[in-house]
Amino acid sequence: MRRAFLIAIPYVWLLALFLVPFFIVLKISLSDIALAIPPYTPTLDFSQGWAGIKDFFSQLDFENFIWLTEDDLYWKAYLSSVKIAVISTFFTLLVGYPIAYGMARAPVEWRPTLMMLVILPFWTSFLIRVYAWMGILSNEGYLNQLLLWTGIISTPLTILNTQTAVYIGIVYTYLPFMILPIYSALERMDESLIEAAEDLGCSRVQAFWLVTIPLSRPGIIAGCFLVMIPVIGEFVIPSLLGGSGTLMIGKVLWEEFFSNRDWPVASAVAVVLLLILVIPIVLFQRNQQKQTEAEQ
Amino acid sequence: MSALPFLPDCRTGAIVNSEVFAPWEDPQAKPLIQFQNVTKRFGDFTAIDNLSLDIFEKEFFALLGPSGCGKTTMMRMLAGFETPTEGHIMLGGQDIDPIPPNKRAVNMMFQSYALFPHLSIWENIAFGLRRDNMPKHDLEDRVEEMLRLTRLTQFARRKPHQISGGQRQRVALARSLAKAPKLLLLDEPLGALDKKLRQDTQFELMDIQEKTGTTFVIVTHDQEEAMTVASRVAVMDQGKLMQVATPDRIYENPNSVYVADFIGDVNIIEGRASANGENTYQIDWAEGQAPLTATSANGFAQGQACHLAIRPEKVTISADRPADAINAVQGKVHDIAYLGNLSTYYVELPNGTIIKAQTANTRRISRRSFTWEDPVWLSWTATAAVLLVD
Numbered sequence: 068m069r070r071a072f073l074i075a076i077p078y079v080w081l082l083a084l085f086l087v088p089f090f091i092v093l094k095i096s097l098s099d100i101a102l103a104i105p106p107y108t109p110t111l112d113f114s115q116g117w118a119g120i121k122d123f124f125s126q127l128d129f130e131n132f133i134w135l136t137e138d139d140l141y142w143k144a145y146l147s148s149v150k151i152a153v154i155s156t157f158f159t160l161l162v163g164y165p166i167a168y169g170m171a172r173a174p175v176e177w178r179p180t181l182m183m184l185v186i187l188p189f190w191t192s193f194l195i196r197v198y199a200w201m202g203i204l205s206n207e208g209y210l211n212q213l214l215l216w217t218g219i220i221s222t223p224l225t226i227l228n229t230q231t232a233v234y235i236g237i238v239y240t241y242l243p244f245m246i247l248p249i250y251s252a253l254e255r256m257d258e259s260l261i262e263a264a265e266d267l268g269c270s271r272v273q274a275f276w277l278v279t280i281p282l283s284r285p286g287i288i289a290g291c292f293l294v295m296i297p298v299i300g301e302f303v304i305p306s307l308l309g310g311s312g313t314l315m316i317g318k319v320l321w322e323e324f325f326s327n328r329d330w331p332v333a334s335a336v337a338v339v340l341l342l343i344l345v346i347p348i349v350l351f352q353r354n355q356q357k358q359t360e361a362e363q
Numbered sequence: 364m365s366a367l368p369f370l371p372d373c374r375t376g377a378i379v380n381s382e383v384f385a386p387w388e389d390p391q392a393k394p395l396i397q398f399q400n401v402t403k404r405f406g407d408f409t410a411i412d413n414l415s416l417d418i419f420e421k422e423f424f425a426l427l428g429p430s431g432c433g434k435t436t437m438m439r440m441l442a443g444f445e446t447p448t449e450g451h452i453m454l455g456g457q458d459i460d461p462i463p464p465n466k467r468a469v470n471m472m473f474q475s476y477a478l479f480p481h482l483s484i485w486e487n488i489a490f491g492l493r494r495d496n497m498p499k500h501d502l503e504d505r506v507e508e509m510l511r512l513t514r515l516t517q518f519a520r521r522k523p524h525q526i527s528g529g530q531r532q533r534v535a536l537a538r539s540l541a542k543a544p545k546l547l548l549l550d551e552p553l554g555a556l557d558k559k560l561r562q563d564t565q566f567e568l569m570d571i572q573e574k575t576g577t578t579f580v581i582v583t584h585d586q587e588e589a590m591t592v593a594s595r596v597a598v599m600d601q602g603k604l605m606q607v608a609t610p611d612r613i614y615e616n617p618n619s620v621y622v623a624d625f626i627g628d629v630n631i632i633e634g635r636a637s638a639n640g641e642n643t644y645q646i647d648w649a650e651g652q653a654p655l656t657a658t659s660a661n662g663f664a665q666g667q668a669c670h671l672a673i674r675p676e677k678v679t680i681s682a683d684r685p686a687d688a689i690n691a692v693q694g695k696v697h698d699i700a701y702l703g704n705l706s707t708y709y710v711e712l713p714n715g716t717i718i719k720a721q722t723a724n725t726r727r728i729s730r731r732s733f734t735w736e737d738p739v740w741l742s743w744t745a746t747a748a749v750l751l752v753d
Contacts, residue, residue, distance in 0.1 A: 263477035265464045266442055267542065268494030277490075281481045361524070 089341070096334035097127040107330050131335035141319065141336065145343065148316040151230070151305075152298040155237040156245075159294050160287065162238055163245030167286075168279075170246070171253035178254075185243050197236055197307050204232050204308065228310025236304040241297070245290040252286025253279070285358040292351035300340055316340055384594065385609075386419035393456070395420045395578055396441065396546065401450035403436055403602075410436040412602035413450070423572050423579045425593035427586055429625075433602040434582045438548050441580065442471045455545065465494075470544040474551040476535035478523040484534050485510070485519040491542045509537040512571060529560050536568070540575060549581040553588060565591045586626050590614065598622050614674075620751050623672040628707070630678070630718050632671040636663040636750065644750060646671055649714050655690045659750035670751045675721035677747040680708055680733065681740050688742035694718070696737045701728070708733065710741055 101108040109126040112119045135141045170181045188196060203209045204227040211223040226232050256279070264274035280287075302317030309315070316336065323333035386392035394417035403411040410433045418424045426434040439445045440452060443464035451458050459467060470491070478487050488509050492502045510516045513533040518526050523534065532552065539547055552568070553561045569592050572579050583589050589596045590610040598605040598613065598621075606613060606622045617623035620631060632655070634648030639656065644663055646655045648671070657671055684691050697717060698709040701724075708720045720741050724731075733739055 257475060257477060259473050259475050259477040260479060262442075262444060262464070263471075263473055263479075264490070266469075266471045267491035267538070268465045270465055273494070278479060282479075284481075 092334045092337055094127070095330050096131055096332075096338050097129065098331045099126075099128075099130065100329050100331050105330065106328050131331045132339070134332060135335055135339060140314075141316075141339075144314045144316045144319045145339070147314045148299050148301075149343070151233060151237070151313075151315060152295045152301075155234050155241075155298055156291050156295045158234060159238045159241055159245045160291060163242055163290065164249055164283075164287070166242075167246045167249035167253055167283075170250050171256070182250075185246050189243070193240065194303065197240070197303055200232070200236050200239065200308060201227060204235065227308060228312065230309065230313055232308040232310075233305050233313050233315075236308045237294075237298055237301065240304060241294040244293040248289040248293065249283055249286040252283040256282050285354065285361075288354045289351070289358075292347055292354070296344055296347055296351070299344060384421070386422070387417070387595065392419055394418060395422075395455060396580075397451075397453040398437075399451045399453065401440070401447045401452060403433075403440065403445060404448045410602055411440075411447070414602065414604055415450075416597065416604060416607065418578065418580065420578055421576055423569065423581070423592055423594045425589035425596045426580065426582045426599060427589040427596050427625075428584065428599035430584060432599040434584075434599050435550065436602075437599075438471070438550055438580065438582050441546065442469055442548055443467050468545040469548060470539040470542055470546075471548040471550065472535045472539040472552050474554060476523075476531050476555075478531060478534055478538070480523055483520055483522055484515060484526070487523065487534055488538045488541050490538065495542070505541060509541050512540070512574070513537040528555055529564065532556060532564065533567075536571070540571070540577065543575075544577065546578045546580065549579060551583055552581065553583075553585075561588070562591075568592055590626070598625060600625075616749060617672065617751070620670050620672065620753055623749065623751065628675050628719060628721070630673045630675060632673070632716070632718075634669060634671060635666050636669040637665050638663070643745065644669075646750070649712075649716065652692065652712070652714065655748075656745045657690075657748045657750045658745050661750065661752075663750065663752075667752075670753065671748045672751055673718075673743055673748040675707055675719040676705075677743055678718065678720035679742050680710070680720040680722060681742065682732065682737075684740045685742050688740075689745050690748075691740055691742040692718070693738065693740050696733050696735055696739055699733075699735065706731070708739070710739055 095107055098107040098109060100106060109123050111123050115122065166185075170178060170185075173181055201208075205211075206223045206225060206227070208227070210226070211220075214220045215223065226235070260278050260282070261274050264278045265271070269277060300317045300320075301315060302321050305313045305315040306318050306321070309318075320333055320336045320340070323329050323336060327333075386394075396416075396418040398414055398416040401411055401414050402409065412433075414433075414437075426437055428434050436445060440447055441454075443459070443462060446460055451460055453459065454467070454469070459469075479490065482490065485506060488506045489502060492505055497505070506519075507516070510519055513536055515530065515533055515537060518530060518534075523531055526534070532555070536549075536552070549568075553564055556564060565588060568579075568581075572592075581589070581592060590613075593610060595607060596610055596613050597607040600621060605625075606618045608616070613622065613626055617626065623629045624631065632646070632648050634646040634655070636644040636646055639645040642660055643656060643658050646657060646669060648655060655671060663669060679685065679688075684693070692712055694710040694712040696708055697711040700707040700709070704724060705721055706724055708722070710718050710720060712718065718741055
């Protein structure tokens, strides 16, 4: 009894927090738009009994999914989201790795402070921090003022409402998710491995590529997934910093839902997004599992 | 794991026909490594204090000392991870101070073994060879040879976490030997192994050292290990060399109370020496006790303070005073340490001094001659003890 209860907990958790919401969304995605509350039809009516349920299922169709393939807006948005996610993950890695490396090599007594500095931005609202970037990146913003003042540029750069601003915002926001797993991989690394590599004829740079990078690979993979998965569906950063030129699926989803009030199409977009995300999530889980196996 | 059938040890002169290996006694011999007045400081702390030392080719040289004595710093300077603050280190007549670790013909076996966890045993051993861009065929031959030498052939495809501690130790050895270095450094190589495995591995190390002819420098705090494997032992304390000699000389002729005390078990008796014939001294050591007699080649002034160091196994224990004994003291058995093959008797003299005497347990323990509180005589010859200044 006790054992059954323990085993049931994760399944109940999965059912309540993932499967039930997913099937609700799936059901809406198979419905049709309607001028009603809620704004779709059919709705499940149990008072009709078995006939009602049968009637309900007969009205469901894949129309919205077909629509997604007919209008090129959607696949362009998916593609653009994946592209932005991949590129910004790469930049986050480029910025995050040296920071994690520096933290892992810092004197032990400094490390908690450095860790604190990485986590500190989480203490203020994400939204406020993205708004702050609008103030920095706009034509009259601090960045342009600084560059004009130092004489590097003579006319203000247009950064806000371009993809560059989206990349800056994503790298800034998701940097801690990249730093922390890499740091934990590097921190566990035995310093004498680098000395052994040098002793066996490696230069510093070779030792880094042949020993440090392979040993921090689980951290790199974890960090990349932790950044890429949420960025694909990111909505706030592209809508605040990206302007109308940036096409991302999160933004399309929001517009379908709130501007068009087309819940069925919005749900279909969400279901497809989830299916796209399942691939990296499964790969991520496999990486984590392999790592735990290797540590045993 | 069984020990290899090891060759007779020519270093201690077991083979009469072949010449005894003792280049340190040959003034013509050129040392492979020379420490020339080397000092190493870390901030205010002096790790190595104006130290000079010669190590010869094909030697198995042990640096022995308590932790913090500077032995690891010596090794790290040889490997190139530290540079001397003052003085120079020469390798084959060349000053190696400016040469980085990856350019030195020196390899090191790390205390933690430092095996690359992401590479197989085979790849770990090949790691150094690949850096030299060795042709593929030669590289494979060399790795296979190293695997055979360390009896690891069947583990070649495994990762370091899939093999035992003793096997990991052998991988580390194979990896550091693969590049055929002029000098191999071993930092506490057997520290992580249990006692039985350690003893087997000691003989394997000696065997491999003889087969490859590589000069080995080993750092250890285990005096038994140093005595077993090394051709010469350097006893260190606080960044200085206390004595550098063959294991038997270190044991039989320590040059100071520190060395005598650090290596093995010893009785130290303080007294005053007075000459009593050629190279023979009479030592007055306690009120109401007959003076002791000891021979020493070192000159002592009349009445000079001295220490008499006697190994417990050189002290004979008997019920009656041996008729011909030159040194004999009476006491009673205070304590007995039974070690199985040996027993150490702690004999208390009337003035409270405790002297240890060790005997082999050639008879069953039930037939032991002495027990607690028995009055006994301790005796030793004039040459058994070493007379030391300090």
